[in-house]
Amino acid sequence: MHALKLSLLGPIEIEFQNRPFSGAPHDKGFMLLAYLAVEGARPHSREALAEMLWPDLPAERGRHNLRQTLFRLRNLLGNSKVGNFFETDRHRIWFNRQSDYLLDLDQFTHARDVDTASLLRRLNLYRGMFMEDLRSETSEEFALWIEGRRTQTHRLMLALLEEACTRFESQNETVAALRWAERYVDLAPWNEDGHRRLIQLLAKNGQRSAAIAHYHAMVESLDHELGVTPSAESRRLFERLEQTATAPPNEQADKHIWHGGNNPGLGHEYRQITVLRCGFGYQDIDDPEAFADAVAEPIALAARTIEEHNGWIAVARSTGILAYFGWPTADERATTHAVRAAIAVASRISEKTARSLSIGIHTGPIILTNETNRPDTIGLTTDIVLRLQISTPPGIIAISEATRRCIRGHFELSALPPLTMTEQSRPLGVWRVHRDNQGVLMDGQAQKPPLVGRDVELESLLDDWTQVQSGRCVVTVLVGEAGIGKTRLLQALHDKIDRPLLRETHCDPLMKQTPYHPVMHFFRRHLDLPRNYPDTLVTHKLEAHYTSFPSRDGGGIIKPLQWLLARPSDEGLSEHSASTHSGDGERHQLAEAVASLLETSAQTTPLLLVIEDLHWADPSTLALLGYLTTRLAQSRIHMCLTMRSTACLPNNLLERARILQLKPLDLSASLQLTQRIAPPDKTSSDFALVIAKQSEGNPMFIVELTHMLHDDALDDTLPGKLQELISTRIEQACEDKPLLRAAAVIGREFCTAHLARLLELPEATVDEGLRRLSQRHLIERSSDDGPTYRFAHALVHQITYQSTTRSQRRVMHRQFATLLQNANDIDAGAIAWHLTETGAYAEAIGWWLKSGRNAASLAAYTEAVSHFERGLQLLEHIPDREAFWETELDLLIQLAYPLAITKGYYDSKSERLYRRALEISKRHAVEPRHGLALLRSYWFGASSRNSFSESRLIAGRMIELAESVHANVFAALGHYLYGNASLWLGDFHRACDHLQETLSRLDHKDQETDHFLRNDQHFDITATGYLGWNMWFLGRIDQALRLTQRAVQMAETRHHPATLMAALATYIGTRIWCRRSDEVATAAQRLGALCQEHGFRMWGDVGTLASVWATAANRKSREGLDDAEAAMNRATALWPGGATGFQFILVDACIMAGDSVRGWRILSQAWKTMQATGSRAFFAGCKLAEARLLALDGQNHEHCLRESIEVAQQQEAHSLEILAWGDLHETYHARGTVLPETHRQRMRDTLSRCSGTELAPELAYINRQLHGIA
Known part of the structure; x- marks a missing residue:
């Protein structure tokens, strides 16, 4: 910041070290300062300066005054503490150009407009005529100097304005x-x-x-x-x-190049508008001519009122008026303007006439075409509003439910009986409008959504308020797109600071050319002045309210406000007429009156001044705000302004303001907001996540979309308020709207080349149009230098897409699908989607199959499920479905594995799909490989829902069938599945044989080339992991650790997430048995991160279980056991066949944490699961856990240990046998006895069959105990 700041373009403003000087227009000293600064390029003689400033005084007296004035200026400006602003000698005075100062005239006249931003800065510097409020008497020479500077700067300003208009219009x-x-x-x-x-x-x-x-x-x-x-x-x-x-504004655009040739229908569009119908009913007039005479004047008045509120009159007859809001130009407040127009019509006509007036308002879609020059006045939307108005009793304004949703919170409403129409499936909700709630933004009674994700911004506002309380004016400008939460943040500030003295107003887009409209609005609401209040009564109101106001001059307040409020505002006074019919003196008096009111109000209590939507402010209001920020610099006022862009702010306001830019909420905050406001029965993560993602962090979008859940209206149709808002943004595309619609058909993201080929236009032409759309912030480049663009917001894309008629969308989808099929790099998913939107389902199904395979090959299983299921859904709409049985069977088989990975092993949907595949295979002669793939799917079901005995029988059948048709890769797979099932059954030696057979037969390259298995898990890796886990049971600890480690390493090199997670699961399971808790914790963390990244639900819960187990092992703590149990329940639901393994891990953790109550409950579940699935691999382990729980409770547990030893011996599970012997040895030792020698010898024999026991701490401890070295 500069030490000295001189603003002379407009009212004189001089500041030193951020402190404004008052009285500059009357002070000769400041006139001298201004003159010297402006004419600083040369020295000035003392005689000439004295004569110019004091022409009526003798020369000596004039020079004396000059010396005193210069002395006073130097004292005011720090007396050289921050630099000498004046240079003098005996005869001359000049301004020091090297001093720390800023002169707006220099910036205005000498700056170069290298870009639009610099041009705007120069324009904002010009607040008015050069030194326009100069009041002091001066010489003719000084007056000529002033006039010359005014002429010079005025001409330059007009030239800059011409340049700005030309630049922005181009x-x-x-x-x-x-x-x-x-x-x-x-x-x-x-x-x-x-x-x-x-x-x-x-x-x-x-x-x-x-x-x-x-x-x-x-x-x-x-x-x-x-x-x-x-x-x-x-x-x-x-x-x-x-x-x-009657011509719409885009008539010329319809002749634009985008409409030619290949896509003439791009000029057609859907548009949401609000339709108002008002009619008069005189029951006592039968003569048509007399009726026409009676309604002529009310109809004319109503028409003028509707047009004032931005309505377009479609029909105006004696029977009534039909008007459209949001046409011909989209209007984000169309519905609000329509309802306010209705209220204004009812208030302006005579009371007798008003009793015969009924008004209906409805919001809905219409179709605009090139062939018509007006909206469809006979469409469904118009028909609804006609029926609504006819059914409305006289004296009532009725709106439809669709309209209510657009204006909720802004008007006082009450429900009316619904309107039944035969063409509609359900009655039309109807509401009565009572009055407008406008202006009640901060302190209103309407329910506010919770404030989420704005802690930093709120804290910043509270810091500003602290500064205000200390005695200075703070200006905070909240900037952000519509709906981003500016008003809600100010409401939170208002509540947080214990509801201070509040003054609020807002700007209206319809009043951008009405001087001081926000100021008038505030005083009219504050004083309860109706719009058409007589001038004399306005004066009485002002005198009653402000005569005793504790200001320096109460009359000085009343007169300017009378000038402001008593003007005939119905005539729509423009900025030009305001300046023409009122002098600068009145404007200055008004500014001083407003400043005095605010200053006095803030003397006892700090004041919060809120002005909403300043981007719609008129120039006079902006100039007033600039004056107030300087004039009230030392007042306890927090001026909070909300706007979408700071481009219109004058420099003197911008320099004093702190800009608070509001960004979209992140996904976490969006999700939290959605869940807090959604109805209780729709707070599921799926509902909330859809809305949170669709909103892209805009709180208003979240609130409006969630309102649809309350209204049971969650479909492809967006809330009316959002449609109005976004349609207004899209309207900025002007003649490029057809180009935008074509891009929307391609998708949220698109490239210039595709769009040019679709429209059959040169890329340069399309690129120029896209550049314009990008400047309007409707689209943005996906990368800094690439040819790819994306819509700026998902909802902008959605509404643009929906604005194109269905018939035209189908045509363009077909054209683009053909274009993609002829491309070198074929995108199967895009082709499938465009063909589906065309309605070519039979053609699209094969492409969905292909795109699903491509997704699965990238381990994108969620996308693969979506693509396969989309193909199956389309089959239901094909008349000759049986003709596509081979494609359907392919889809069903390919879907099995991705569905298991993402949704759980063989849920009810999987079983239903398998039954359908089985039905097809029985009806048709399927190839053996189809049959083998079906057996693979059937195995999933048996191992997940039925029993491992059945799944082993299925694996045996697969081996036989594969051998008979020489399908080596399926034979190897059969051995893997057989070994897998055998392991779970506790048949460890047979499991070892079949898993080793798998590894000897299976070549990964064979699996990669197989049509059905290439996207499945890599079976050589999972077989290695299962073989390692199996080796632990057999007592080969070193091999178990080595093989499971190798499986993880192999999976890492293949970059296949699903296989890596399966390998990590066997790695974790083996190390849990080995009590290697640190390795378990590390692997569990990695497993959780992978699941979060790829969305694999079940393995994430396994990671949680393992992590809690490691915590219990290391700290003997119950921390996380609740989370672990919840994770176990989820994992069990997703894979019931593996439930015993999950349950055993949690029981083991409970034992180490000392939580026997939970341990017994989970163990009980494990026994039931084991009985249902036959997973006896955990029988000996569960008996060992039962013994340890009994010991934890101080009960006899020897019988459980002996049973565990017996089962382990039968299964030849040497590691489990040793663990049970070890506990039995401890039990005898605790009783002061010694384990019989025969038992000790059996322990030695078992240990001799094992290898690597030193790698498992618990086994190593038992070994040392046995040999007496522990």
Whole structure:
């Protein structure tokens, strides 16, 4: 920041070290400072300066005043502490150009416009005429100097405004161009070129009625001020406007290149609009002519009122008015404007007429086509509103449920009886409008959604409030897209600081050309002044409220407010007319009156001043705010402004403000918000995740989408409020809307080359259109320098896509599918999707099969399931389904493994799909390989739901069938499945034989080339892991550890996540038996991370179980046992066949943590599971656990240990036998006795059959105990 700041373009503002000086317009010292700074390029004689500033004084007296003034200035400016701003000698004075100062005139006149941002900075510097509020008497020479500078800067400002209008219009940024065109007319009201530019931009922006109104205002102004009529060119422009009175703004766009040739229907679109129908019913008038006379004046008044609220009159007859809001230009507040228009109509007509008036309002879609120049006035939406109005009793404003959803919280409503229509499946919800709740933003009674994910921003606002309490004005500008949560954050601030003195208002897009509209709105609401309140009563209200106001001059407050509020605002006074009909003096008095009111209010209690939607503010309001920030710098006021962009903020306001940019919520916060506001029966993670992802972090989108859950309306149709908001954004595409729709058909992401080929246009032409769309923030580049774009938001893509008619979408989907099929790099999934959207289901099914295989080959199993299931769903819509039996069988077989990985081993859906595959195989002569693949699927079911004995029989049948047809890879697979089932059955030697046979037969390359198995797990790796686990039971500890380690290493080199997780599971299981807890903890953490990354549900729960087991082993702690039990239950539901293994891990953890109650409960479940599935591999282990639980409870447990030893001997599970012998040895030792020698010898014999026992701590300990060295 500069030490000295001089702002002379507009009201004089001088600051030193961030402290403003008051009285500058009246002070000769500041006039001297300004003159020297502006003319700093040369020295000035003392005599000339004295004569210029004090022309009526003698020369000596003038020089004395000059010396005193210079002395006072030096004292005010720090007396050289921060640098000397003046240089002097005996005869001359000049300004030190090297000092620490900033002069707005230098920046304005000498800056170069290297880009749009620098041009905007220069434009914002010009707040008004050069030193426009100068009040002091000066010499003629000084007055000529002032006038010269004013002329120079005024001309430069007009030139810059012309450049800004031209630049923004060429970039199709009509709204921005309009803002600067309005400013031009404000500064040069006599210039017809400026008026014509503004009129043309208004028309281009769809504001035809505003354009015509401005022409009439110009005619009146030229006549009143100059006594001339408009030029011929201006009159011709007006005639063209009238000739296109009913033409939509995109008529010229319909002739654009995007509409030609290949896709003429791109000009057609769906659009959500709000339709208002009002009618009068005079029951006592039978004569049609008398009726027409009676309603003529009310109809005319209603039509004017509706147009003032941005409504488009489709029909205006004696029977009533039909009006459209959100057409011809999309309007994000169309529904709000429609309801407010209805309220205004009812309030403006006479009380007697109002009793005969009924109004109906409905929000719904219409179709716009190139062939029509108006909306479809006979469509369903219009038909509904006609019936609604006819059924509404006189004196009532009725709205439909669809309209209510768009305005909820903004109006006071009550329910009316529903309207039944034969064409509709259910009655139409109807609501009565009572009054407007506008303006109650911060302190309203409407239920607020919870504030989530904004802790940092709220803390920042609270810090600002702390500064305010210490005695200074703080300006905070909250910036973010619509719905991002600016208002909600301010509501939270208001609640957090214990509801301080609050003043609030807002800006309205319809009032952007009405000077001081937010200020008028505040005072009218604060004083309860109706819009059409008589001037005399306005004065009485002001006098009653402010005469005794504790300010320096109560009258100084009333007069400016009277000037503001008593004006005929219904005439739509423009910025130009405000400056024409009122002098700068009144404006300054108004600014001082508002400042005085705020300053006085904040003396006793800090004030929170909230102004919403400042991006819609008129220039006069922005200038007023800039003045207030300087004038109230030492007042306890927190000025909070919300807006979507800071582009319109004047520099003096921008420099003082702290910008708080609100970003979208992250997924975690979005999910939390969704779950907190969703109805209780729809808080599942699936519902919440869909909404959280679809919203892309916009809180309002989350709230509106969640409201659909409350309304039981979760479908492809978006809430009406979102449609209004996003349609308005899409409207910014102007003539490029057809290009945007074509891109939407391709998808959320698209590339220039594809779009150009689809439209049969040169890439350069398409790229230019995409550049314009990117500038409007509708799309964005996917990478900095690539040719790929994506829609800026998923909902922008969705509404753009839905705005294209279904028939045109089908045509373009077919064209794009054909284009993709002819590409070098074929994207099967994209082709499948586009063919499906075309309705070519028979053709699409094969592509879904292919894309599912591609996804599975990348281990993208969730996507693979989705693609295979989509193909199966389409088959249900094929008339001749049986003709596709081979494709269906392929889909069913290929789906089995991805479904098991993502949803669990053989759930009810898997069984249903398997039964369907079996049915096909019985009806048709299937190839042997199909039969083998079916046996593989059947094995999944048997090992998961039925019993391991049955799954082993199936594996045996597979081996026989594979051998008979010489299918070596299936034979090897059969041996793996046989060995797997044998292990679970506790038949460890047979398991070892078959798993080793698998490894001797299976060549991974054979599996990779097999049509049915290439996307399955890598069986040579899983067989290695299972063989290692099996070796532990057989007592070969060293081989067990080595083989399971090798399986993990092999899986890592193959980069196959599902296989790696299976290998990690056997690695963990082996190390749990070996009591190697640190290795278990590390592997469990890795398993959990992999599952989270790839979405494999079951193995993630296994990781949780193993992690808790390691904690119990290391710390003997119960920490995490609840989580482990929940994980065990989930894993058991996903794979019932493996439940005994999960249950045993948790029982073992309970024993180590000393939680016998939980241990007994889980062990009971394990015995039941073992009986159901035959998983006797864990029988001896569970008996050992039972013995340890009895010991934990202080009970006799020797019988359990002997039974464990007996079963382990039968299974030749030497490791389990040793563990049981070890516990029995400890039991005898605890009783003070010694294990009989025969038993000790049997322990030695068993240990002699084992290898690597030193690698398992518990086995090593038993060995040492046996040999007396422990």
